[in-house]
Amino acid sequence: MKAPSTARRRHLTGLLVLALLGSAPAAWAQATPYPDKPVKLVVPYPPGGPTDIVARVVAQKLQDALGQPFVVENRPGAGGNPGAEAVARSTPDGYTLVVATTAHAINPSLFSKLSYQLMKDFAPISQLTAGPLVIVAHPALPANNVKELIALAKSKSGGLNFGSSGNGQSTHLSAELFSAMAGVKMAHVPYKGSAPALTDVMAGQTDLMFDTMLSAMPHVKAGKLKALAVTSAQRSPVAPDVPTVAEGGLPGYEAIAWNGLLAPAGTPAPVVAKLNAELKKVLESPDVKQRFEAQGFTPMWNSPADYRAFMQAEVDKWAKVVKTSGATVD
Known part of the structure; x- marks a missing residue:
């Protein structure tokens, strides 16, 4: 069999190097599974309130399951907007998340200027509660x-x-x-x-x-x-x-308060999927159900796609209420 020419050997060597380089990210991803460092959960409200209570229960359960600290950081003010904006602008790597509420579906219609867009700047993970x-x-x-x-x-x-x-x-x-x-x-x-x-x-x-x-x-x-x-x-x-x-005496009336977990847009799909899967276990666990229901909440897990559809429906619903009421916040 005729040996390859020098030029052909160089070409084959180059292809091999490219193949190895191309596989490096995949190999690195397998070597460093998510999460490999603390995860921050931003609560855009003060400590001790309903959203803070939900966040701390979920954070502890995720920490126990995934082996890394899930640290709650309270960033209150302006209808929950500063905390949401900070997360929207953070690195989309799954290490900074925000606990959203009904107010975040209301705010696009209520505030004349927002520095983030709920439906574009976040990757939905799952709803957490409704009540x-x-x-x-x-x-x-x-x-x-x-x-x-x-x-x-x-x-x-x-x-x-x-x-x-x-x-x-x-x-x-x-x-x-x-x-x-x-x-x-x-x-x-x-x-x-x-x-x-x-x-x-x-x-x-x-x-x-x-x-x-x-x-x-x-x-x-x-x-x-x-x-x-x-x-x-x-x-x-x-x-x-x-x-x-x-x-x-008011047929058709319904209004619920809810919480959900969001990551910055662009967060890798495998990270979102992993968090979603772990949240399903958390929200279906008997002790979490009992704790939330005692406080008037129902645990609510859904897929990222279903959570996105739910948020869009909430945005549309509250936009009509804001328009009818004439409520505005500058």
Whole structure:
């Protein structure tokens, strides 16, 4: 057999080198499986709130499963936008994630200028939770159900007022949706968080509030507030005796508060897939289910594609509410 010429040998050697170089990234990827260093979970709200509680439960479970620290970093302010923007601008390697909420689906319609785009700048991983709000009022308010609340709002000179945890939050827009569907006018009184808003409702300074069950139900159980209805399509196992808004006389009404996990757009698909698969195990574990349900949340896992579709539906839904209410934040 005739030996290859010098030129041909050089050509074959070059091809071999290129092949080895081409396989290097794959070999490196196999040698360094994700994650191989701490992962940061940005919570764009203060510590101790519903989103923070969800994030810390999930972070601990992911840390246990994947063997690397999942560190929660609270970056509150401006409707959750600064924290979301920071993650959108971070390196898309799976080591910086953000826990998104209903507010992030509301913000594109509410804020005239945003430095990020929810549906373009993030890679959805999975939803985490969903849960109703509960309409609470001072025990002396002369309305004990939805029908009576609507009648009172229509009859009272100047209407009723409602508190919220801030402009554009689900506690604000869920009440605006209620007002629009019920054909009533209620004045919005924004606060810096649920706690001060609930304090004024308990004092009778503010008529009512649509708040998370985690924040409001302890005060209901203590007799400082009364619960008129929950905002989900079905009753909550946390308060099975409290009817839904739809049951109470406003058919078709539904508003939920949710959390989900997002990575920066461009995060490698295998990383997103791995996190999604681990979250399925986390959210289906009995202890997580029990812990979340005790606080009024339902664990909600879905595929990245389904979570993206869910977020788009939420963006579209709340855009209509924002337009009807005329709410804006500069």
